[in-house]
Each structure stands twice: as structure tokens, then as C-alpha cells.
Amino acid sequence: MSPVLRMRNLSKQFVKDDKGIVALRDFDLDVAEGGFVSVLGRSGCGKSTVLNLLAGLIPPTSGDVFYREQPISRPRVEVGYLTQSDTLMPWRDVRRNIEMPMELKKVPARERRERAAELIERVGLGGFERHYPRELSGGMRRRVGLARMLAGDPETLLMDEPFGALDAQLRAELQKELLRLWQGSGQTVVFVTHDIEEALLLGDRVVVLGRLGRVVLDEAIDLPRPRDPDEMRVDTRFVALHRRLTDALREGAR
Numbered sequence: 001m002s003p004v005l006r007m008r009n010l011s012k013q014f015v016k017d018d019k020g021i022v023a024l025r026d027f028d029l030d031v032a033e034g035g036f037v038s039v040l041g042r043s044g045c046g047k048s049t050v051l052n053l054l055a056g057l058i059p060p061t062s063g064d065v066f067y068r069e070q071p072i073s074r075p076r077v078e079v080g081y082l083t084q085s086d087t088l089m090p091w092r093d094v095r096r097n098i099e100m101p102m103e104l105k106k107v108p109a110r111e112r113r114e115r116a117a118e119l120i121e122r123v124g125l126g127g128f129e130r131h132y133p134r135e136l137s138g139g140m141r142r143r144v145g146l147a148r149m150l151a152g153d154p155e156t157l158l159m160d161e162p163f164g165a166l167d168a169q170l171r172a173e174l175q176k177e178l179l180r181l182w183q184g185s186g187q188t189v190v191f192v193t194h195d196i197e198e199a200l201l202l203g204d205r206v207v208v209l210g211r212l213g214r215v216v217l218d219e220a221i222d223l224p225r226p227r228d229p230d231e232m233r234v235d236t237r238f239v240a241l242h243r244r245l246t247d248a249l250r251e252g253a254r
């Protein structure tokens with residue numbers, strides 16, 4: 001089966017003050033339908049650039065990006081993108097931010113409200129429906145962003161360190177929730193993280209990037225699910241994979 005996402009010979013150079021900054025060089029990546037790919041790499045290796053290209057928000061300098069074999073040139077409704085920056089609408093409260101993608105799809109008001117209420121519970125924001133983004137903590141805003149993305153029911157999810165700013169317990173809860181929603185959904189996920197353990201707990205494949213997006217390691221993760229963090233930390237296969245990824249990250253920094 002052809003991949004949902006395909007990147008070929010992709011290079012991206014930014015220009016800042018007349019100087020060129022190469023973010024990606026000759027980058028190739030295929031993502032299979034229904035897969036959960038964790039993209040792991042140090043700060044500045046080009047992870048967000050990869051997602052921005054996949055989302056159709058920026059054009060490549062050279063090379064090609066395809067969504068279901070069609071060149072990507074602009075954002076698509078089938079693709080949800082949870083960016084690192086806050087893109088909530090400040091004039092809309094939590095509920096109305098989450099309803100936004102459903103409004104675009106012309107979902108009837110009652111259905112919208114019910115679905116928003118369900119998602120608000122799922123991300124642990126019950127009681128904050130009428131709050132505006134400025135009245136929420138950074139972690140709460142991230143969760144509204146997550147719920148808003150899920151409200152659009154996209155077939156492909158691009159997520160840029162969605163849980164980075166959250167405390168450990170909340171992070172673990174939302175990781176579980178995301179997996180619960182993903183499993184059996186047929187959705188394809190590309191999940192960017194700095195965190196080795198997170199990459200391993202979530203992904204059925206981990207791609208480790210080095211400088212300029214060099215793929216240092218591309219590893220299938222066939223650990224059984226559900227992956228309980230406490231059990232995994234003492235599982236010999238998990239520990240061995242963790243070590244491989246640690247080595248790959250180190251190698252990528254060179």
C-alpha cells in the first residue's frame with residue numbers, strides 16, 4: 001500500500017538577514033497508513049520543519065512532499081496539526097475554540113456541543129468550558145489545542161511536542177488517552193518529541209533525527225500494548241531499545 005505521507009529528497013533553507021540557514025538536507029520519509037511514528041531528535045535538528053512541510057504550511061526549497069500521492073502545497077482538512085505555538089483564538093472560550101473545526105465542517109450545533117463536552121472531559125478540563133485562553137495555564141491551553149485538533153476528526157495527526165509543558169502525571173494520562181483514541185481509529189500519527197521514553201511508549205516506529213534532519217535510526221517498536229510505563233522501565237527489550245535510541249541521539253549530535 002502506498003504511504004499516506006511521503007517526503008523525497010527534501011531540503012529546506014531559510015533566509016535570515018541575507019544569510020541562508022539549512023534546516024533539512026536530502027530528507028526522505030514515508031509514513032504508512034494507520035501508523036504511529038515518533039520522531040525523536042535534539043533541539044534544532046529540523047523536527048518542526050518536517051511537520052510544517054507535511055502540514056503544507058511552508059514550501060520546500062527543493063524536493064517533494066506528497067499526501068496520498070498528491071503534492072502538498074497548502075494545509076488540508078484531513079490533516080490536523082498541533083503546533084508548538086499557541087494558536088487558540090483569544091476571543092473564544094474553551095468550548096467555542098474546540099467547536100471551531102466542527103463549525104468549519106458544518107456539524108449541527110447540538111452535536112458540536114456534545115462532542116466538545118466529551119472532549120473537554122477527555123483532556124481533563126471539565127469546569128473550564130467558559131474560560132478564555134488568557135485565563136488558563138500553558139498546560140491547559142495545550143490540552144485545549146489537543147481537544148480542538150481531535151474535534152476535527154482528522155485522518156492524519158501531526159503533533160509537535162504536545163505534552164512537553166505538562167507535569168509528569170498529566171502527561172502520562174494524556175499519552176494514554178491519545179493511544180486509546182488512536183487504537184482502532186485507523187488514524188495516522190506523526191508525533192515529535194525530545195523524550196526517548198515518550199517516543200518508545202507511544203510509537204510503533206521511532207525515527208531518530210540528527211543534524212539537518214539526517215535519519216540516524218529508523219526502528220520498528222514491536223513492544224506489546226498497552227505499554228505501562230512502570231512495567232516498561234524494567235522490561236529488558238524496552239531498556240535495550242532505550243539504549244539504542246540514546247546512542248542514536250548522541251550519534252546524531254555529531
Ligand SMILES: Nc1ncnc2c1ncn2[C@@H]1O[C@H](COP(=O)(O)OP(=O)(O)OP(=O)(O)O)[C@@H](O)[C@H]1O
Pocket residue numbers: 014015016021022023041042043044045046047048049050194
Ligand atoms: N522561520 C525560520 N527562519 C529561520 N530559521 C528557521 C526558521 N524555522 C526554523 N529555522 C531553523 O531551522 C533549524 C531547524 O529548526 P526546527 O524548528 O525545525 O527544529 P526542531 O528540531 O523542531 O527544534 P525544537 O526541538 O527546539 O523545536 C534551526 O536551525 C532553526 O533555527
